[in-house]
Amino acid sequence: MSGIQLHPHDILDEGMPQIMSYIRKLQDIKYVFPEVNTIFERNPYPVGKLPRNPVHEVVYGTGTMHAILPSYKASSLDQRREPGLSAERDPLMIIKEAMQDEEIEVIPWLNILNGHFEGPLLENNLVTDFQGQAIAHWLCPNAPDVIDFWEKTFVHLYERYGFASYMIDRIRYPDWAGQEVNPKGLLTCFCPHCQKKMADQNLDAEAIKHALQDWVILLKDKRFDEAVSYAQQNPTLQAWIAFRQESVSGFVERLIDRVRKVNPDFTIWLDLWPPAYSWMLGQDYSSLTKLSPALKHFPYHKLGGGADVQGLIHHLAATEQEQEAAFQAFKRLFNLPYDLSYAAFKQEGFPIQFVADQNNIVRAQSAPGTRIFSGIQMWNLTPHNLIQAIQAGESSAADDLLYYCYGWATDDLFEAIQTYRVKGSY
Numbered sequence: 001m002s003g004i005q006l007h008p009h010d011i012l013d014e015g016m017p018q019i020m021s022y023i024r025k026l027q028d029i030k031y032v033f034p035e036v037n038t039i040f041e042r043n044p045y046p047v048g049k050l051p052r053n054p055v056h057e058v059v060y061g062t063g064t065m066h067a068i069l070p071s072y073k074a075s076s077l078d079q080r081r082e083p084g085l086s087a088e089r090d091p092l093m094i095i096k097e098a099m100q101d102e103e104i105e106v107i108p109w110l111n112i113l114n115g116h117f118e119g120p121l122l123e124n125n126l127v128t129d130f131q132g133q134a135i136a137h138w139l140c141p142n143a144p145d146v147i148d149f150w151e152k153t154f155v156h157l158y159e160r161y162g163f164a165s166y167m168i169d170r171i172r173y174p175d176w177a178g179q180e181v182n183p184k185g186l187l188t189c190f191c192p193h194c195q196k197k198m199a200d201q202n203l204d205a206e207a208i209k210h211a212l213q214d215w216v217i218l219l220k221d222k223r224f225d226e227a228v229s230y231a232q233q234n235p236t237l238q239a240w241i242a243f244r245q246e247s248v249s250g251f252v253e254r255l256i257d258r259v260r261k262v263n264p265d266f267t268i269w270l271d272l273w274p275p276a277y278s279w280m281l282g283q284d285y286s287s288l289t290k291l292s293p294a295l296k297h298f299p300y301h302k303l304g305g306g307a308d309v310q311g312l313i314h315h316l317a318a319t320e321q322e323q324e325a326a327f328q329a330f331k332r333l334f335n336l337p338y339d340l341s342y343a344a345f346k347q348e349g350f351p352i353q354f355v356a357d358q359n360n361i362v363r364a365q366s367a368p369g370t371r372i373f374s375g376i377q378m379w380n381l382t383p384h385n386l387i388q389a390i391q392a393g394e395s396s397a398a399d400d401l402l403y404y405c406y407g408w409a410t411d412d413l414f415e416a417i418q419t420y421r422v423k424g425s426y
Contacts, residue, residue, distance in 0.1 A: 001030030003296075003373060005109060005405040007043060008035060008066040008082070011091040013055040016098035019406065022052075023104075025414045026403070027421035033109040033167055033402070034095050036157070037065045037079060040114075040137065040179045044379050044408035046308075051410045063116030063137055067092050069156045076121035076145035079153075092161050107165050107269065108157070112150060112255075113139045114170040114178075121145055127174060128191040129184045130209045138174050138185070141251030141282070142193040147258055154259045154266065164263065167296065169271035171252055172281040173244055177308035181315045183219075186280070187212050194247070203239055211236040222322055224329035231333065241279065248282035253291055270295040274305045274358040275365055276334045285365035295366070296402045298375030299358035301389065302349035306375070310346060352385075355392035363397035374398035379408035383416035387426040390417070 004026065010019060011034065023029050038061035043050065049057045064082040068090055072078035087093075092108060099106050114137055117125075125143035127135040139146045158164060174185030195205045211234055218227035231237055252270070259266045270292045272283050278297075289295060298306040309330065317326040320343075327342035338351055359374050366372065374393035378386065393401050403409070420426045 002026065002028050002401040002403065003031030003033055003107075004029055004378075004403040005033045005035065006095070007059070007061075007405065007407050008038070008091040009043070009050075009053065009056060009059045010407040011094050012089055013053045014407075016094060018052065020098070020102070022406070022414050025418040027418065029104060031105050031107055031402075032095065032099070033107050034092060035109045035111075036067050036092060037111050037115055038063055038082075039111050039170065048380060048408065050407055053407060063111075063114070065115075067157060068160060069153060072149065072152060073119065075119065075148070075152075077117055077119040077125060077139075077149040079149075080116040080118055092157075092163075096161055096163070105165070106163065107167050108161075108163050109167045109169060109271070110153075111170040112168050113141065113146070113172070114174075119145075119149075124192075126191065127185075127189045128194075130187045130190050130212045131184070132190070133184070135174050135182075135185050135188060137178075138188075140189050140191050140193060141171075141173075141247045142189070142197055143191065144193060147251070147255050150255055151258045151262065155262055158263060158266075164265040165267040165269070167269040167271050168252075168255075171270065172248055172273065172278075172283050175273075175277070175281055175307065176312050176315070181308065181311040183312065183315060187216070189244075189247075194243075197247070198243060201243070203243060204236075207236050208240045211240070219316060222317065222325070224316070224326045225332070228329045228333045244282035245279065245284040245287070249284055249287040249291075252288060256291055268292055272297045273307075274299045275361045276305055276336060276358060277307055280334075285362060286367070289366040289370040293369075294371035294373065295362070296373035296375055297358065297362055298377075298404060299355045299393075300349075300375060300377035300404075301352055301354040302377055302381050302385065304345070304349060305354065305358065313342065352388045352392050355389055356396035359393060359396035359398040371400070372398045373400045373402040376401050376403050378403045378405060378413055379410075381413075383412050383426070386413050386416055387420050390420065 040063050041061040043059040065079045066082045068085055095106055125139050125145050127138040127140045173188050176183040176186055198205045215230055256268050270288055272278055272295055273281055274297045300306050313323050313326050317323040324342045362372050376389050416426055
């Protein structure tokens with residue numbers, strides 16, 4: 001059975017009766033994933049307008065918490081509350097009450113390491129790049145106060161709303177995009193806590209920094225193919241990549257252990273990057289899936305698998321020739337075996353086969369029995385292309401589909417899915 005994601009503005013602006021009328025068009029929705037705390041993201045991304053929202057044409061996420069929780073300002077960390085929250089304007093409570101008589105399970109969606117965090121010890125918990133600069137709005141999985149904050153949050157969410165199952169997202173290091181393209185977000189983390197952990201594991205943090213600097217020089221000199229070979233063959237960089245993966249897996253394991261000690265009924269699902277890129281951001285499917293019964297990843301072929309590929313290429317290269325060389329190197333680094341030019345990618349994205357390929361890799365890398373949701377891009381594409389993505393997901397090793405996301409999808413996309421479900425073709 002499929003799922004679909006909702007943003008808080010969908011619930012507050014459109015209202016649940018309209019939302020339910022559209023969800024029913026999809027025929028087989030079993031799960032709804034309401035986002036509880038936002039990221040810094042344009043809705044819809046990267047362009048477009050919200051097609052059914054009567055209040056806003058576009059909404060910009062500001063990393064705020066859209067649930068009514070106690071203030072944690074007196075402790076080390078907190079997350080800024082969305083202004084205007086009240087008992088009458090509480091999206092999580094609204095959807096809980098609306099779903100009481102529906103055969104649909106609500107699984108709140110939490111962004112863990114990325115958001116508008118606050119608190120007296122915030123600076124001691126931020127991700128730091130290899131030049132010592134903090135990455136705004138990103139908490140480090142090795143920082144000391146992050147799990148304490150999330151333990152309190154989970155407990156208070158359960159007390160107010162009663163949900164014991166959650167999807168957790170942004171459980172990784174920064175990628176190269178976000179509010180702006182910044183590849184330095186990849187070159188992390190060198191906060192005091194990470195450097196101490198490196199030393200404890202006999203890793204030389206200074207040697208890693210030097211290797212990263214050499215890698216950056218190759219990229220700045222437009223020696224893209226050489227840069228890929230350097231990253232793949234340099235043992236220091238490979239050790240750094242493994243360190244990041246162990247750090248994220250360790251964080252998720254500690255978080256789940258802590259919340260289950262408080263309430264053994266807590267079940268945590270994972271939102272991950274597709275395996276083409278996940279390894280670079282600290283996500284290792286083999287270890288993470290031992291901790292959770294289910295995951296969703298997003299092989300959005302039209303958007304480069306969810307990655308801002310064009311943003312990165314344009315950051316690295318200016319001329320068409322340089323951009324083509326950078327794109328070919330990008331495909332090699334991330335093992336994307338598609339005979340595809342950069343011009344064709346900008347026009348069409350990856351081939352539809354990308355969806356099935358990534359799902360099959362997820363299955364191969366995941367623990368036996370892991371339930372796999374294939375993220376389906378539901379915006380900025382034609383109905384025909386949407387049905388192609390659904391068919392690719394259904395023919396792959398994935399178990400279910402998860403549509404991202406409700407509020408960005410035009411009416412013709414809902415109608416296309418309804419026709420496909422009723423007639424078996426489109």
